[in-house]
Amino acid sequence: MAAIVRYGMVGGDSGAFIGTVHRRAIRFDERAHLVAGSFSASSQQKNKDTGALLGLDPKRVYSSYEEMAREEARREDGIDFVSIVTPNVTHFDIAKAFLSEGIHVMCEKPLSFTVEQAEELKALSEQKGLLFGVNYSYTGYVLAKVMREMVRDGKIGKVINVNAEYPQEWLLDDLHPVPGQELKLSVWRKDPEVAGISNCVGDIGTHIENFVHYVTGLNIKRLLAVTNHFGQPLDLNANILVEYDNGANGAYWCSQVAAGTLNGLAVRIYGDQGSLEWQQENPDFVRYTPRGEAPRLLTRGNGYLKEKAAAYSQLPTGHPEGLHVAFANLYKNFITAVLMNKRGEDTTSIDFPRVEDGINGVKFVHAVVKSAANDACWVEL
Amino acid sequence: MAAIVRYGMVGGDSGAFIGTVHRRAIRFDERAHLVAGSFSASSQQKNKDTGALLGLDPKRVYSSYEEMAREEARREDGIDFVSIVTPNVTHFDIAKAFLSEGIHVMCEKPLSFTVEQAEELKALSEQKGLLFGVNYSYTGYVLAKVMREMVRDGKIGKVINVNAEYPQEWLLDDLHPVPGQELKLSVWRKDPEVAGISNCVGDIGTHIENFVHYVTGLNIKRLLAVTNHFGQPLDLNANILVEYDNGANGAYWCSQVAAGTLNGLAVRIYGDQGSLEWQQENPDFVRYTPRGEAPRLLTRGNGYLKEKAAAYSQLPTGHPEGLHVAFANLYKNFITAVLMNKRGEDTTSIDFPRVEDGINGVKFVHAVVKSAANDACWVEL
């Protein structure tokens, strides 16, 4: 019999973009089947319509996440995991509810607004023996995994400098408000109560932190930061200097007001034996330069670890794998871990972003905000 | 009630790569549900296992495509369309069987080996009033659609030269056979009985022909070609000069032995008012140069027709959309057409590759082979 995994979703009604992206990504792995959901907290009609569109049993389309967690936990054929794709402010409560009922969780980032909440979720998942994934989707790119292996295998030696950034331009218009026209920066991104203490760093800066850590294995020991609000309540631009636990330094830049950029996560990692350069908008390629040699353009289909890359590839090389595949790879490993967990196997070696990564993200944001508020003083992590 | 579409698949057992790609692409559109299949002609075990993995009713996992066509046609909740993802040599017979039973067809390319067969499928689909899609997947890229609109809207004026190519390198090793080691060019690609009269032009050259036609609207009036077999029964490399119905010329090159290339479909279209350049391996961008101005780098999220592009985008700009999205866009329109057809609406304006495109592809291959066999003489199309 086919080993399959049942899952439910909270949030993501058919009008919400992000739910569809997650469902598609999960469906790349044909072992996973959607069987339950509570797709909209604000509209039961939307909730039901989404369930109908997706062909769900109407009884498993729940009016609240609490009911869903409770009822699914009781069913023999209940969901194995829940995917949480709701607004940031709700992540903590929903994740806690499902963990409490013994259901594995894959949660959108950020995990929570405070380090304490994040630690509580970690403790709860450990106590219950449950898997807790956090959706740092960019680490799902095949080349991210290849770079990580290359660093581990010493291909670039000891890391001596990191240059990473994540510029966007989509909020630039808000610096030029047109009377009577709505700002792009909606209320929930400006209000610390709803958005947390940071806008730009919290939303995209954390991806830099997570991605660099994923690839290099380095932890930030301390950092200093300058942020720019340009008249808004929260940050729109940040320059950050970091010091890693191996003594090396790095510079991070994130922005939502950088004209001519789209979704420009990019990392350049310089080691004493070589370097790696990668850009999210051209994710199938890595520029790798061994010390003293010419740069090489590695893809999924050539170069170092091509067998490893092939294991994650969802298309032959030369056929671009976009962000859906990165999401899919993340879920693929999570689904594998869920199946292993069911069989009582150890899942510690399975590669997916975990609750610890979520905690590090929250800590990073708090450190940046603290430094920026204190004239770029060093803040230990 | 949600308007949904039921479909079945022929070919594509869970071990076959291409079936999974199609199912994922179709599933990008949550209106479509897989309900039937005949996934393997050679192994009933594989067939059943695939059905089980996908959660299908075992009664709708058929041991042959003939049975599937017959039985599904009789059911009230039978499939609306079939997706055919079997080896090339079988496309004609399977497509014919489903058309005969009144079921819409989406078929992998090439449509058939002879122009006569292709014409027969066209006639049958028209007689039955059925939709017939052919999977020229690259036209599903958002920027392909944007380029087409730009040409139609006169942004580059009259086309005066086309430069298009599709190089790959994967068969290069076959020019250096290692004794005792299997060639990459498997028997079915070398044997005209199974592969048709061409290898390289039939497999990838046709994508050039179709893509250029899709974007420019131009038809090839005549062509001349030189092909290279390098000791193999079928072509591995071809240089082609074409003359379009508007009097302009173009040069096409396709190759399976071009070191350093992956899946390099690329087109450059020069008009008397501007030009467009696009590469399949970086599909989210088009370089557009209006006459006398600086080149512009258009994406889904900026520039000309961004509203149009947005309608096809499955992700925000800056988040790479790979080939899955191109497939998905093709199916999205096909599914829309199926729903319209159900409601008795006219579908002629819906944009998806049709049986006529398949016929043009077969004609193109025959013309290239004929010219090459006659010392690069002109062949009319």
Next chain:
Amino acid sequence: MAAIVRYGMVGGDSGAFIGTVHRRAIRFDERAHLVAGSFSASSQQKNKDTGALLGLDPKRVYSSYEEMAREEARREDGIDFVSIVTPNVTHFDIAKAFLSEGIHVMCEKPLSFTVEQAEELKALSEQKGLLFGVNYSYTGYVLAKVMREMVRDGKIGKVINVNAEYPQEWLLDDLHPVPGQELKLSVWRKDPEVAGISNCVGDIGTHIENFVHYVTGLNIKRLLAVTNHFGQPLDLNANILVEYDNGANGAYWCSQVAAGTLNGLAVRIYGDQGSLEWQQENPDFVRYTPRGEAPRLLTRGNGYLKEKAAAYSQLPTGHPEGLHVAFANLYKNFITAVLMNKRGEDTTSIDFPRVEDGINGVKFVHAVVKSAANDACWVEL
């Protein structure tokens, strides 16, 4: 005592762009000193002013090239070589005059309008034992020399396909004449009496032919061509298929009406063991892919033959060397040959474009024009 070379120039008054470029390029090699000139045939004032600006002895600023050839030949400290930078139609006569007086010649391309004239210059230079350089400047780029060595050393194996082009956009406006405004395509480029039988192929197409020959060592056995005049007397666009003496094929494209291009000489050479890609507008880099490996980005300072490259580099790697350096490298070797010739040494191994290259260029143009006039028939070279 320093070994120096004295040279004179015909054409290139201080208002003429190309003379300055040549003088600068020659002056990169500090062994060469300008001592004589006949800079303008149409204006003795310009001629004298140019001599004065350049600090020449007024007696060595000649009113005609005939006088200059005669007088300089008589002087003990007369010029060792002449650089001819006059309009195309005059090249033959001027070159002949200096050869006749026993003076080495470096001549702008094209060498002449007819193959017969070109052969006459060759015969004359051989009879007199004189050096005759033709200014195919692009072969002076360091990376052109590196590529040539790589091909010779078997790094890409046997060449199996060549894809080369040279598009420009500068004449596109002439397809849209504005009443009362002058065309860019001046009379002398349109009039076969002055421009020769071809415009686009003669002006830039020949660079493709020469460059590919220089790098690969291949000779064209036959070719077929389609040209487009777009209403003008001479060609503005050409697509050419070639067959080399090793049996491989290639496709060349040149254009003066390709929007969005500048001076886009680009070659891609595919061998059965690897490939090379190079673009004139980014001349310090070559993309080299060994069969089965990742592409490498070679520059003057890394990769294959970096010692060789260093010998031609005029700047440290990473400091862009533009076209002046390509010109300079060409002259550098020519000057070395002149010095060797003075010492009675054999110069056959010295690498600079010679009269034979000029002859091949004239033959190429004639073959293209003949094929295009005969509906793209094959023409043997």
Next chain:
Amino acid sequence: MAAIVRYGMVGGDSGAFIGTVHRRAIRFDERAHLVAGSFSASSQQKNKDTGALLGLDPKRVYSSYEEMAREEARREDGIDFVSIVTPNVTHFDIAKAFLSEGIHVMCEKPLSFTVEQAEELKALSEQKGLLFGVNYSYTGYVLAKVMREMVRDGKIGKVINVNAEYPQEWLLDDLHPVPGQELKLSVWRKDPEVAGISNCVGDIGTHIENFVHYVTGLNIKRLLAVTNHFGQPLDLNANILVEYDNGANGAYWCSQVAAGTLNGLAVRIYGDQGSLEWQQENPDFVRYTPRGEAPRLLTRGNGYLKEKAAAYSQLPTGHPEGLHVAFANLYKNFITAVLMNKRGEDTTSIDFPRVEDGINGVKFVHAVVKSAANDACWVEL
């Protein structure tokens, strides 16, 4: 009569690379003639040989710079300016000697080791009414000038973030010393007595400071920095955060140990109305994005200010202009200023790097070193 300028050189014997580069660059402007020199302080033989090679009057090949300054000042046909291309530690004394004798100076950077010396040179040149250029060569690129005009004309609005860097890799091998083999980092670059207080920041970091200032007009108000020595006496890598006088921030990175980089000066300037991106290794192009529009690829021959760009272009667009042209443009304006000065005209509007730029460079280096020594504290400039 032709208006010409006479110049002399100190340093730059024919074996020294940099002297040749300067002489070539100056000679791009045919108004300038080399008439005197003191090419080598360590070898009179080299000094004389260089003079002979260059065809100088032996009487004007001086054994010391002091003699040269003195004698040339006395001649009626004495030099108008001197070009100083000697080791850093000597710049101050030589410049002072020529200024004292009333001769204009163009000096290699850095101007001096201390701010005091730099100020002294400034005072002396002002007192004497002499021109004093400092060779920040990268500002000579045509596109640097175009970017400057664009910022001035408001094309990108108010600058809100700057991201600039200058990585090299050439000292990476020194982190892996091979016993018995000489390090690349020669003694004079390691010894503060000879090299000054900084290696990497002094050598290349100052180019970032100068280039950003040149293009944007912004001055650094304060900065903080982290440098890395990796076991050497002086810095090899630096990350710097700056705050400009308009309130915006920027991040600079320079390195001599960054594998895979060559001479990677690159700046990205983000304004509230658009952005500019430029790379020294591809200097003929600027990526310009107006707010809300698609990026445009500007060159010398298209886009904004193409007439202005054309005035500085030394070659038609599409023909790469390398670093020699940047040097040449710098000297071209300096030579123009010298001629204007001779005629008693005001030269304040002439664009070339001046002694003030040299002073700013020295201040920048001192601030970075001070901040790095104080755990990245802010240092006012």
